[in-house]
Amino acid sequence: MTDTATLKAEATELILSKRLFAVRLPALVLLYLVYVTFAFDIPGLAERARMDNARALVADSYSYKTHVTRDNRSGEVTIAIEGERKGTYPPGEAPDWVTLGEETVIDLGRGHVVIYTDRGMRYDIPGYGVIEAMPTASRGVVTNLGNELPDWISVSKNRLAITTEAGRVSVTRNRTEVFRYFAGWELFFFSLDSPYHGHGLVDIVAGPRIDPARENLAGAWADFWGNPMWRHGEVAWAIFETVLMAFLGTMGAALVALPLAFLAARNFTPVMAIRFAVRRVFDFVRGVDALIWTIVLARAFGPGPLTGALAILLTDTGSFGKMFSEALENVDERQIEGVQSTGAPMASRYRFGVIPQITPILLSQVLYFLESNTRSATIIGAITGGGIGLLLTQAIITQKDWEEVSYYILLILAMVMLMDWLSGILRRRLIKGR
Amino acid sequence: MTELSNAGGPAVPDIRADYMALTRRRRAYSGVLLIVFVALMAAGFQVADDRNAGGFRDGLHNIFAFPAQVIGEAVEKAALLPGHLVKFFPALVETINIAAVSTLVGALAGLVLSLLSTRGLARFPRLIPLFRRIMDVMRAIPEIVIALVLIFVLGGGPVPAMIAIAFHTGGALGKLFSEVNENADLKPVEGLESVGASWIQRMGLGVMPQVAPNYLSYALLRFEINIRASAILGFVGAGGIGYELKNAISWGQGKFDEAAAIFLLLFGAIVFFDQLSSQYRDRLTRGRGAP
16 A cells, blocks of 8 residues: 555656646746846847838838939939939930920829929929929028928928828929839849830740840840849859859768768777767867858958858868768668678678668758758858858848849748759659659 | 579579669669769869859968967967956857747747648648748748848847847748657547647647657757857857957957957857757657666
8 A cells, every 4th residue: 555655645746846847947938038138138129120221121122213303403304213323214215204305294193293393393292282392592492381281291491301102202402303113123124225125025035126236035135134233144143153152062071071980980990099089070170160160261262152162061071970970880780791791892891781871861961951051151151252142241231222132032042942942852862762 | 403483484694684784774874973973063163263262272271371370369368368258258148148049939939830730730720831831931041131131120239140040940940840740649639639628738738748859859959050050140240259250350460369269169169069969969869867
């Protein structure tokens, strides 16, 4: 009977301790999160956050604006997409919603019309009325507005700004500007100076020759590939460089690690000292980490894809070495003995007894690393200066071309998912047999 | 030797010839594959070398120049080293905190996502493909993308890095967790369902005890990876030891002793957590109480 009693007591104690654990663990996690909340100053985050940046980023990533600018001193009107030199319409040309002439008429759609008069500006807003503004040298910007203004109009001595759902107007002493927003990415296929701008795919493939000097398809491809705003050719190269870094790094690491792994495996290298030394080398290159290798190698080789590839190679030699040697320690000795019993020499024993056993494991690990290194190569590229990572950081640092940032992000996503898919297919084919 | 009865079947020499032909063909395929692979490696190396600012050959000579410079300066100012180690320790703690929080948050997200995307356990079986795609996308986004965008919006500091790493971790762990879930025994779940347990109770009491050791082991491995990731993200402006390293490095000569101290700290931290987690994972997979 005492047996049952002790058993019961033990069980009760066990359940109690498990219950306590079930409470303590979440409590500990919660406590840690509270500590981190203050360590990371999350309460102060709201102040530091720049919501206007976020809005600009989101708006820019799916839309673009066209600037219609008049220099109020010379009276010259320029129309430029995103206000960039590369997106400027040639003088005398305009999109169909702008009528150039004595008075420039800008149709913002939905009934909103802005007219640049001789010296001033007139904006007809449906449901509100007509706003007139005249920039003058002595009295700043003179308007017909009263004192009671809605919050989408702001006026001061030297500046008038109106934001409506159709666009934005700003008048200062020096210039009058209208911004009209459009959905999509501007000039993605052809820039304005290309003869193919404004032509559809059908026109280019089946229509008459557009540029007399060139074949339609070849010319269109050349203009698309060399688009000065989006630089498709360079971006494609950058993607290729990133994949190349991952490929060279991963495969190189596997090739270096395989022979070394034999030296680190207990059953192939009986000498303890060698094993120990090789293992510490693996630990060292792995522990130093890709970040430090990148910095060190960038000093020697300069920025570029080779540096990134070598950094990946060094780090992964450590990881592969560790994994391969573990795989080697788990090989089945009987197969090697079987080969040996036929009188096979050393090399044949490894070739037919060991390699077939570990190939599936090795290949699956290598392919898995190849995929994950594509992501690492993006980051390493940002540090060492190569590949799509560099383009992305540059585009983000300029803080202007968010549509390019979102384009690069989409490309990176596509690249990583493609590599993921590819390595998955290869893994299945190589390991499970065809 | 007696001939084995093989009447009606192909003669032994035929089988042998077929086998040899097959072997030869396979060898030829392997040979071609090997040649293609070697050619790819060589061509890739050539291209990378061409597009690099400095060539491979020239660089190989001064590969030790920079480490030598750093070590030289560190040795010269060896007396300052302990001070530097103390000075940069808080930055290291920040880096490790980023990794720990993002592993924690990512593991929680991965847990929910994995349960929602495992057949037999999912709360909404029709939505399994949706949750799987969500995890794929989360996994595919490199941390640096989210980190850079968030640094622009939220300003520099540990929070953008934390969110970025947690996001990626959620996807990566979610996939591994759902592989674990697939091997879980469904009987406890059915038992709990028969007594009217809710979905959360079924998962918490029926599935979690089965999968927790594997989950923990994967999460630890991820923590190790995330320490490296958070150090790298620091380098692009997300705080922690990476940021200090960047400052010390870009200052150039004169601050290399600080760089050496940071190298040491980072290396030590990575090796320490590497050993710790691999030991703990060993214990988890081999069962409690094992040495």
